[in-house]
Amino acid sequence: MLSLSVHRYKRFCGLVGALLLCSQASDAIADQDESTATETCAGSDEAEYIVNQIEIENKPIFDESAEDAIALHRWANALHIITKPVIIRDRLTFDEGDQVSEEDIVEAEAILRARRYLANAEISTTKDCQQGTVDVHVETYDNWSLIPTLSFSRSGGQNNTLIGVREDNLLGLGIRATARYTEDEQRTGYQLGFSSIVPWVRHANVFLRIEDNDDGEVYSFVFDKPFYHLNTPTSTFVRATSVTRVSDIFQNDLTRNSFELNAEEFTAAYGWSLTSGNQFTKRLTLGVTYDKADFALANISPSTDLSLVPESRDFLYPWVSYQYAERKIVVMEDIFLINQPEDINLGWQFTSRLGIEVENDSDGLGVHSSLGATKGLAWGDNQLFVMSARFNAITNGGIEDLTRFDARFEYFNRRSEIIGYYTRLDSTFSSGQFLDRPIVIDDENGVRGFPRQYQHGDHRISASAEVRFYTNYNIYQLFEVGFAAFADTGRAFSGDQALLNEDPNWLSSVGIGARLFSNKASNSGVVHIDIAKPISDGANIDSLEVSVQLRRSF
Numbered sequence: 229m230l231s232l233s234v235h236r237y238k239r240f241c242g243l244v245g246a247l248l249l250c251s252q253a254s255d256a257i258a259d260q261d262e263s264t265a266t267e268t269c270a271g272s273d274e275a276e277y278i279v280n281q282i283e284i285e286n287k288p289i290f291d292e293s294a295e296d297a298i299a300l301h302r303w304a305n306a307l308h309i310i311t312k313p314v315i316i317r318d319r320l321t322f323d324e325g326d327q328v329s330e331e332d333i334v335e336a337e338a339i340l341r342a343r344r345y346l347a348n349a350e351i352s353t354t355k356d357c358q359q360g361t362v363d364v365h366v367e368t369y370d371n372w373s374l375i376p377t378l379s380f381s382r383s384g385g386q387n388n389t390l391i392g393v394r395e396d397n398l399l400g401l402g403i404r405a406t407a408r409y410t411e412d413e414q415r416t417g418y419q420l421g422f423s424s425i426v427p428w429v430r431h432a433n434v435f436l437r438i439e440d441n442d443d444g445e446v447y448s449f450v451f452d453k454p455f456y457h458l459n460t461p462t463s464t465f466v467r468a469t470s471v472t473r474v475s476d477i478f479q480n481d482l483t484r485n486s487f488e489l490n491a492e493e494f495t496a497a498y499g500w501s502l503t504s505g506n507q508f509t510k511r512l513t514l515g516v517t518y519d520k521a522d523f524a525l526a527n528i529s530p531s532t533d534l535s536l537v538p539e540s541r542d543f544l545y546p547w548v549s550y551q552y553a554e555r556k557i558v559v560m561e562d563i564f565l566i567n568q569p570e571d572i573n574l575g576w577q578f579t580s581r582l583g584i585e586v587e588n589d590s591d592g593l594g595v596h597s598s599l600g601a602t603k604g605l606a607w608g609d610n611q612l613f614v615m616s617a618r619f620n621a622i623t624n625g626g627i628e629d630l631t632r633f634d635a636r637f638e639y640f641n642r643r644s645e646i647i648g649y650y651t652r653l654d655s656t657f658s659s660g661q662f663l664d665r666p667i668v669i670d671d672e673n674g675v676r677g678f679p680r681q682y683q684h685g686d687h688r689i690s691a692s693a694e695v696r697f698y699t700n701y702n703i704y705q706l707f708e709v710g711f712a713a714f715a716d717t718g719r720a721f722s723g724d725q726a727l728l729n730e731d732p733n734w735l736s737s738v739g740i741g742a743r744l745f746s747n748k749a750s751n752s753g754v755v756h757i758d759i760a761k762p763i764s765d766g767a768n769i770d771s772l773e774v775s776v777q778l779r780r781s782f
Contacts, residue, residue, distance in 0.1 A: 276328060277353075278360060279322055280359075281324060281364070284313040284316050287370065289369070298704055300704070315425070318425055319340055321336040332459075337351045339457060341571060343402070345373050346369065347370065348568075373749075374395050388410075389410065397750065401424070402425055404421070404424070420438045431456040441473060445472050449467070455511060458509050462500045464499075465498075467494065471489060471492075477664075478682075479682065479683075479729070480730040482768065484536065486526035487536075495516070497513050499512060500513075510552050514546070517547065541625070545587075549580065550579070555575055556604075563781075567747070572612065574603070574605065575604075577600075577601065580600075581596070589626055597621045598621070600618040601617055611641050613640075615638075618633070618634045619631075630658070635654070637653045638651070649693075651693050655688065656688040668681040669683040674692075678762055682735070684729060685719075685723055685726040687722045688719070689718060690718025710742070712740065731769075736762075738760070743755065743756060756777055758773075758776075759772065761773075
């Protein structure tokens with residue numbers, strides 16, 4: 229249910245009531261063991277207390293005392309290594325001796341719940357009002373983190389194979405390691421990935437990725453010490469990436485053209501907090517980006533039309549970024565997942581960035597600019613509206629000028645315990661969009677049931693409406709079950725690419741599907757089992773599309 233979850237309770241004692249209580253029971257209070265008393269202090273959520281001590285309690289994946297507990301649960305608990313308390317402590321936003329408010333506790337809880345290897349986290353506090361201190365108890369529930377994968381699927385008219393294994397909490401240390409083999413319409417190859425906290429840098433992470441495919445290689449390294457929470461004073465970011473591959477562009481359920489890509493990218497940035505309060509922060513970041521991509525017609529390309537090959541680009545620009553962030557976290561359920569606490573930030577999030585191109589050979593000042601904003605609104609405990617918008621532009625960058633504007637609006641309405649409604653509207657308007665990043669309508673971009681990159685254009689509009697059914701049925705603590713009936717419509721239009729669409733009209737589809745979500749596994753997302761009926765005059769469209777795939781939300 230779209231309901232605000234309450235993880236702490238508060239008791240308010242008025243001055244008169246406190247005096248009466250003390251006068252009537254002073255002897256009993258004097259004898260009470262203060263070490264076991266839980267005291268709630270009068271005051272606002274902005275009142276701050278010094279953290280006296282932190283107690284961490286890690287719980288296993290399954291509750292073996294539950295009525296539906298089976299042998300599988302006991303085996304999973306026995307085989308799984310529970311997250312080490314030192315990892316949970318590192319992921320907290322505070323330590324002993326720090327000052328915290330109720331808002332800080334809510335934010336810390338949300339950050340812990342965002343960890344893949346944790347199913348849930350609850351933080352309770354015991355305050356000593358006279359001393360101005362607080363004892364913090366952190367209770368976490370682990371996810372099953374070893375995810376073997378054997379997948380043979382068909383989506384958007386294409387067959388995909390994935391064989392591999394991923395461990396999201398190696399040895400209980402929060403380390404993520406991945407090894408897999410993939411085969412799809414674009415390439416076949418092997419991928420290795422690794423990510424871990426950096427023990428000597430609080431809240432920092434390091435990421436490594438290596439791919440060896442039949443069409444090239446990928447190497448990537450990232451060091452990220454982000455603005456981890458509202459009051460983080462500084463951030464550091466370094467990323468280096470090298471990519472060699474052959475990429476395909478699809479249209480009308482056919483491979484339209486192929487091109488060779490050789491790309492290098494390097495970004496380094498350092499940021500600091502300008503000012504912050506209990507519910508907002510203002511930040512400034514300075515950075516530099518080198519982004520080079522060379523393109524050439526691939527030998528295997530079905531088309532030899534050079535106008536379909538992306539224009540090579542070579543950017544080098546220092547930049548400055550400003551961010552304004554509000555903290556207004558509410559905890560809801562059944563928004564993007566099923567029967568799982570979800571932390572929704574309703575506050576404004578605003579970012580802007582301005583870069584000056586130094587590799588510019590053309591007349592005029594080369595500029596890279598972007599603006600972005602998100603905001604959420606909640607009505608009561610059963611309605612949520614989320615909106616986001618982003619603008620990007622590259623002017624005098626040595627290539628054709630690029631401008632792009634994206635906007636998304638989502639509305640969630642839980643009408644009853646069983647039924648919920650969802651609507652979405654997306655729009656994109658662009659000029660000079662990179663050909664290797666086309667604006668399309670397909671199964672993953674607006675209209676379910678259509679082949680990959682089916683319809684192209686400079687602009688795109690799509691919308692969805694769903695009726696969602698929540699069964700409140702759990703399969704042996706493994707999966708939450710839901711169903712959906714949906715209708716999608718969308719169109720990509722305008723520009724040279726749109727002239728090649730076999731169906732230039734609005735595309736639509738209707739369908740039904742089952743939803744499976746496991747709040748006991750680190751493989752975040754919802755399994756969609758859909759039967760979609762595409763509505764189009766296109767010659768290459770199947771009358772019915774059946775798909776099984778993992779999506780980010782319901």
